[in-house]
Amino acid sequence: MDLFIAVGSVIVVIGLGAVIVAAALRSMRPKAPEAQAYTPSPTMARSVASTSTSTASASQLTPAAIAEIDRLVAADKKIHAIKLYRENTGVGLKEAKDRIDHWSVSTTAPHLAAVSNASAAYSSITATPSSVRGALPASVATEVDRLVAADQKIHAIKLVREHTGLGLKESKDVVEAWPHPRHL
Numbered sequence: 001m002d003l004f005i006a007v008g009s010v011i012v013v014i015g016l017g018a019v020i021v022a023a024a025l026r027s028m029r030p031k032a033p034e035a036q037a038y039t040p041s042p043t044m045a046r047s048v049a050s051t052s053t054s055t056a057s058a059s060q061l062t063p064a065a066i067a068e069i070d071r072l073v074a075a076d077k078k079i080h081a082i083k084l085y086r087e088n089t090g091v092g093l094k095e096a097k098d099r100i101d102h103w104s105v106s107t108t109a110p111h112l113a114a115v116s117n118a119s120a121a122y123s124s125i126t127a128t129p130s131s132v133r134g135a136l137p138a139s140v141a142t143e144v145d146r147l148v149a150a151d152q153k154i155h156a157i158k159l160v161r162e163h164t165g166l167g168l169k170e171s172k173d174v175v176e177a178w179p180h181p182r183h184l
Contacts (some may be wrong), residue, residue, distance in 0.1 A: 061088050073103045076163060127170050129178045136163055148178045 061069070065088045071079035078100055086096045133141050140163050147156035153175050160171040 027030065061085075069100070069103065127164070127166055127174050129174050132164055132166075132174050134161060136160075144175070144178065148175065149180055 011035055065084065069081050069084055072078070072084065081100045081103070082093070082096045085091070085100055086093065089096070091099075131142075137143070140159060144156050147153070147159065153172075156175045156178070157168070157171045160166060161168065162172055164171070166174065
């Protein structure tokens with residue numbers, strides 16, 4: 001009889017262990033995702049409402065703000081342009097980023113960005129003083145001549161950068177290679 005109780009106990013322990021292992025394996029099995037109902041968050045509701053006023057907020061921009069955003073976009077300073085757009089319109093970050101990503105430089109705003117050669121900084125052609133001189137308006141080229149002759153290279157570099165869209169190094173190289181007016 002003791003043998004019968006011992007064998008029965010072993011069978012119960014093995015059966016109990018099998019039930020525990022099966023439950024553990026069942027809980028590890030991947031489950032199908034539960035259906036979830038969409039509920040917009042308070043920030044989503046605000047951005048959806050502000051999307052409908054996107055055109056109205058863009059009209060709140062002053063010509064000076066548009067000109068500055070044009071300049072920043074042309075100079076590939078999108079983060080600063082987004083910040084300026086948000087400050088002037090009060091829109092959210094996503095809407096401002098989307099707007100600046102699709103921003104085209106205005107040709108009606110009275111500023112230099114509309115006429116600048118902003119793509120020159122990204123050109124595969126090396127900027128030379130003669131090519132830059134040809135791209136500049138005559139009055140600006142004359143002013144650069146005057147600044148180079150007066151040994152005011154920093155001001156000349158700034159002027160070249162403003163009117164060509166070249167980077168600092170490229171503008172510096174152009175101004176340093178710029179022929180002095182007496183050698184023209």
